[in-house]
Amino acid sequence: MSIDFLRKSCCLMVTLNGILFSLVAQQSPLPVQQDRWKILPDGSIEWPIDNRLPHTDHVEMSGEKVSMWVQYGVNSEGQPSLNRTMVFPTFRLLPVRTIASMTYNITDDELPRFLINDKLFKAGVYNAAVATDMPEKVTSIRQKGILQINSELGKDKAITLQRTLFPAVDKPVALEKWVFTNTGKQPVKIEMEYLYREVRPAAERTTPVPHSFIVTTANEGLKTVAPGDSVQFGILYEAADKNNPLPAIDMNAAYNDRLQRVNNIESLLQLETPDPILNTAFAFAKIRATESIYKTKGGYLHGPGGLRYYAAIWANDQAEYVNPFFAFLGDDIGNKSAMNAYRWFAKYMNAAYEPIPSSIIAEGDATWHGAKDRGDMAMIAYGAARYALTYGNTDSAKVLWPLIEWCLEYLKRKVNEQGVVASNSDELENRFPAGKANLHTSVLYYDALRSAALLGRQLNVSKEQTNRYEQESQTMRKNIEQYFGATVEGFKTYRYYEGNDTLRAWICSPLTVGLFERKEGTIAALFSPRLWTEDGLASLAGNATFWDRSTLYALRGVLAAGETEKAMEFLRYYSQRRLLGEHVPYAVEAYPEGNQRHLSAESGLYCRIYTEGLFGMRPAGFNSFDCSPRLPNGWDQMALRNIHSFGNVFDLIVNRAGAGKLTITIKKGQQVTKYTIKEGTTKQIQL
Numbered sequence: 215m216s217i218d219f220l221r222k223s224c225c226l227m228v229t230l231n232g233i234l235f236s237l238v239a240q241q242s243p244l245p246v247q248q249d250r251w252k253i254l255p256d257g258s259i260e261w262p263i264d265n266r267l268p269h270t271d272h273v274e275m276s277g278e279k280v281s282m283w284v285q286y287g288v289n290s291e292g293q294p295s296l297n298r299t300m301v302f303p304t305f306r307l308l309p310v311r312t313i314a315s316m317t318y319n320i321t322d323d324e325l326p327r328f329l330i331n332d333k334l335f336k337a338g339v340y341n342a343a344v345a346t347d348m349p350e351k352v353t354s355i356r357q358k359g360i361l362q363i364n365s366e367l368g369k370d371k372a373i374t375l376q377r378t379l380f381p382a383v384d385k386p387v388a389l390e391k392w393v394f395t396n397t398g399k400q401p402v403k404i405e406m407e408y409l410y411r412e413v414r415p416a417a418e419r420t421t422p423v424p425h426s427f428i429v430t431t432a433n434e435g436l437k438t439v440a441p442g443d444s445v446q447f448g449i450l451y452e453a454a455d456k457n458n459p460l461p462a463i464d465m466n467a468a469y470n471d472r473l474q475r476v477n478n479i480e481s482l483l484q485l486e487t488p489d490p491i492l493n494t495a496f497a498f499a500k501i502r503a504t505e506s507i508y509k510t511k512g513g514y515l516h517g518p519g520g521l522r523y524y525a526a527i528w529a530n531d532q533a534e535y536v537n538p539f540f541a542f543l544g545d546d547i548g549n550k551s552a553m554n555a556y557r558w559f560a561k562y563m564n565a566a567y568e569p570i571p572s573s574i575i576a577e578g579d580a581t582w583h584g585a586k587d588r589g590d591m592a593m594i595a596y597g598a599a600r601y602a603l604t605y606g607n608t609d610s611a612k613v614l615w616p617l618i619e620w621c622l623e624y625l626k627r628k629v630n631e632q633g634v635v636a637s638n639s640d641e642l643e644n645r646f647p648a649g650k651a652n653l654h655t656s657v658l659y660y661d662a663l664r665s666a667a668l669l670g671r672q673l674n675v676s677k678e679q680t681n682r683y684e685q686e687s688q689t690m691r692k693n694i695e696q697y698f699g700a701t702v703e704g705f706k707t708y709r710y711y712e713g714n715d716t717l718r719a720w721i722c723s724p725l726t727v728g729l730f731e732r733k734e735g736t737i738a739a740l741f742s743p744r745l746w747t748e749d750g751l752a753s754l755a756g757n758a759t760f761w762d763r764s765t766l767y768a769l770r771g772v773l774a775a776g777e778t779e780k781a782m783e784f785l786r787y788y789s790q791r792r793l794l795g796e797h798v799p800y801a802v803e804a805y806p807e808g809n810q811r812h813l814s815a816e817s818g819l820y821c822r823i824y825t826e827g828l829f830g831m832r833p834a835g836f837n838s839f840d841c842s843p844r845l846p847n848g849w850d851q852m853a854l855r856n857i858h859s860f861g862n863v864f865d866l867i868v869n870r871a872g873a874g875k876l877t878i879t880i881k882k883g884q885q886v887t888k889y890t891i892k893e894g895t896t897k898q899i900q901l
Contacts, residue, residue: 244787245748249794253494257480258358259799263288263351270295271797273361274502274519274812277381277472278509279304280453281519282388284361284379292351294363297321298379300388302453303508303517303524304577305425307415312575312582315524316420316453318413318427325449326409326431328392330373331402350375357799359476359501360469372398383471384509385461386453391469395444405436406447420455428452432465479504482544484855485824488848495789495799496824499817502800503536504543506814507551510577512558514551520803520811526575526582527555529590530641533597534658535763536818541604542825544858553610556598560617567624570594586638587628589655593641595621596658599665603833606861608673611836615673618666622683625659633693635659642761645807646718646754649711653698654720660694661727663687665833672836694724695731703744703755706735717744717755719764725771726826733775740768741784749805750788761804766819773827776894778844785823829854829866834898837861841878842896843868862901 250266251259270287285297298320305316328335349369356362360380367373378391396402411429432448439445448465485496507516510525517524518531527533532555540548558578562570571581572590598618602611630636634656640648664687670680700709703717710718717739725733739745744755750765752758765788772781793799801820802810825831829852830842837860845852845868853867867879871890878889878897891897 251794261355276506278384279386280381282381288352294352300451305453306421310576310580313522327407329405380472382468383475388451390449392447396439402439406434408434423455425455486853495793498799499820503817512578513554516551518813520813525577528573529593531815534593535815538600539818541601542859563620585643588639589637591621591624592655592658595662604859606836632697634697652711654723657723660690705739707739719751722768722771725775762801762816770823770827782846837901840896
């Protein structure tokens with residue numbers, strides 16, 4: 215299909231407003247998905263191994279002192295292979311760089327040797343030169359914050375093997391537990407050989423002292439396993455130095471701690487809808503967004519992960535994306551990491567209004583500002599103001615207020631002659647053109663001004679200042695429309711920068727902040743064949759590159775704009791693909807760059823589709839919020855349970871209340887308050 219034909223088709227869609235969305239659906243049907251995974255009753259997901267082999271995937275799991283990335287696969291004969299990479303964020307290397315965390319990789323060939331009835335067993339299959347009668351065949355793989363691989367050994371399947379991989383919660387160690395179970399009728403001798411292997415980088419390459427990476431075994435030796443019994447072995451991947459000696463590890467205690475951490479995250483901010491895929495995808499997103507917090511010398515810091523981004527913060531990933539989510543979640547470590555991130559950025563405020571660095575790296579020892587000002591001050595002001603209002607804590611807000619004020623003043627000084635914010639690049643850091651002033655930066659500035667006006671009133675800031683913020687936000691709203699509003703490829707939407715004539719994914723961002731003047735054309739463009747791909751939005755129309763962050767913004771924005779059924783169609787598709795498809799179970803960063811790493815802040819953005827999009831929660835004060843719920847057709851009820859925000863812990867339930875009406879129920883302990891609203895309208899909730 216030619217580009218000219220597509221452009222003519224797009225023009226036709228804009229002209230025929232009455233059948234706009236049906237045309238989009240006809241031209242860009244969502245592909246039928248064949249799930250590889252299924253949801254189990256305990257909320258985990260399982261891949262029951264079938265004949266669609268070979269297949270490989272990768273997943274990341276994180277604790278306070280280690281991140282464990284595992285590439286796992288099953289070959290055409292059903293045999294497993296694993297490749298483990300451990301990253302230790304606080305064990306730093308030289309030269310000082312973002313990526314300079316001590317990192318080691320362990321393949322199956324580097325594991326301790328196992329023997330079964332005195333015959334050598336290697337991961338995947340018995341040593342063919344010694345025994346050919348007992349191959350290993352994977353039966354299922356499960357995950358929910360812990361990766362579990364289940365296999366059968368031998369032609370008679372008389373032994374089962376369960377591998378369990380997970381990071382310790384608070385120690386620099388990742389663990390792999392092997393449990394052999396004798397399902398036969400005869401005793402079986404099973405041995406794991408002792409292994410201790412230490413690797414030490416050169417002292418000149420480590421800081422502040424030499425580090426070691428150690429692989430060691432637990433419960434090694436020869437065990438006789440009676441029929442019906444099991445034996446457990448362990449392999450530990452640890453980091454140590456003289457300041458951090460090798461900790462004593464109880465493997466089962468470490469497993470229980472990890473399980474408890476996952477369960478604690480799951481218990482907070484629970485989504486209840488009639489759709490189990492959405493509920494489960496939300497629960498998984500909470501895990502990935504929240505587990506990826508590292509305890510550094512400067513306190514808890516959220517980090518994106520992905521084998522590169524640790525012990526560091528960014529103005530987009532942390533300040534803009536994930537911290538506003540933590541204000542809803544109620545996880546203590548998450549809130550500490552959010553406050554630390556903003557405090558770290560605040561250290562770089564200055565009287566000359568030179569930009570705050572895009573990223574603070576190496577546990578706070580250095581910065582990265584390689585793309586210059588990407589709109590970072592807009593990202594910080596937007597996120598900090600939303601976080602402070604939603605968290606609902608006056609003392610925390612007072613800490614953040616000077617940073618918000620400084621960023622807003624910086625941005626005001628960056629407003630160009632056309633009244634929008636100038637910046638060197640955007641959050642994609644020159645991967646695609648962004649001009650001298652981009653849409654997303656000005657949109658974030660607009661929203662930051664709105665939030666700052668509300669926040670300032672809560673903090674008893676002068677009326678003159680809060681009124682000025684409100685007036686400046688309205689001026690910015692008009693300027694965004696005048697400068698960025700345009701017809702692009704036949705759609706009445708936005709140009710991303712001056713001179714831009716190709717659709718961009720970030721035209722979605724105005725929808726997330728209540729700029730709905732061009733919502734029809736924008737939504738049509740987003741879901742047109744020019745932008746929507748089988749993996750969500752293309753960053754640039756006609757280009758194969760995609761970044762989930764813009765797709766997640768778009769789904770939130772389309773819900774906020776009231777196009778509920780269209781948003782839900784694509785949200786269900788996206789959630790099913792990410793949770794149960796070929797690469798699971800979280801939102802990803804990008805492709806082809808990074809091979810769809812599970813960067814953690816994107817999972818925070820996934821959760822915000824529901825809090826701010828589906829339930830339409832917009833902070834209005836320390837104990838109040840605007841609620842614009844979007845209850846999809848076919849649903850009688852939806853709920854968010856155990857919300858920790860606006861200074862309260864409460865449930866938010868939305869029910870149908872007759873034709874065209876909804877009931878909003880707020881449950882705080884035994885106190886229940888109900889509001890009836892017209893569907894599609896907004897109610898301000900006072901807690």
